Amino acid sequence: MLLTATAVAALMLxxxxxxxxxxxxxxxxxxVKERDPVTGEIPVDPYDQSNANAGAKPYDSAxxxxxxxxxxxxxxIAARTVDLSEADPRIAAIFAGHDMVRLKRTLGxxxxxxxxxxxxxxxxxxxxxxxxxxxxxxxxxxxxxxxxAAMNEAGVPFAAQNRLLAKLAPMxxxxxxx
Numbered sequence: 001m002l003l004t005a006t007a008v009a010a011l012m013l014x015x016x017x018x019x020x021x022x023x024x025x026x027x028x029x030x031x032v033k034e035r036d037p038v039t040g041e042i043p044v045d046p047y048d049q050s051n052a053n054a055g056a057k058p059y060d061s062a063x064x065x066x067x068x069x070x071x072x073x074x075x076x077i078a079a080r081t082v083d084l085s086e087a088d089p090r091i092a093a094i095f096a097g098h099d100m101v102r103l104k105r106t107l108g109x110x111x112x113x114x115x116x117x118x119x120x121x122x123x124x125x126x127x128x129x130x131x132x133x134x135x136x137x138x139x140x141x142x143x144x145x146x147x148x149a150a151m152n153e154a155g156v157p158f159a160a161q162n163r164l165l166a167k168l169a170p171m172x173x174x175x176x177x178x
Contacts, residue, residue: 054121055171065117067160078108080150126174
């Protein structure tokens, strides 16, 4: 026992302190992703972009888009939904480590497209974009609550809110994986 303690003490003395200014990310092979200087987004691997990836066909109603405040209002609601979800202790972990700049943009595009405001959706399809996240029905319900809070804050009429939710609800089958 004494010999083991002596050996451990000797090894500790022989260890060198890490060099000043050690790049631990490089030391452990952590890949640092650079954000695009214009968009602020982390680049992604190429994929087929299509409005079909939005998960549903859009409404043909300029009035519905107006109820959401037009393109700008829709973008604000999407961004606020993401902000509320990042701060929500029930689902914050799902958002950790993801590109929130890109998420806010693509979620805004999806809402804008579905609401018939004339936007093009550039995000991935729902199954691919949520793969391996382990989203549960409880997680999805929390996200919907945050979306409803964002729509209420923006003064979106209840009937208009329900029309967007009606487009989004069937997509949960592609997002919820556990």
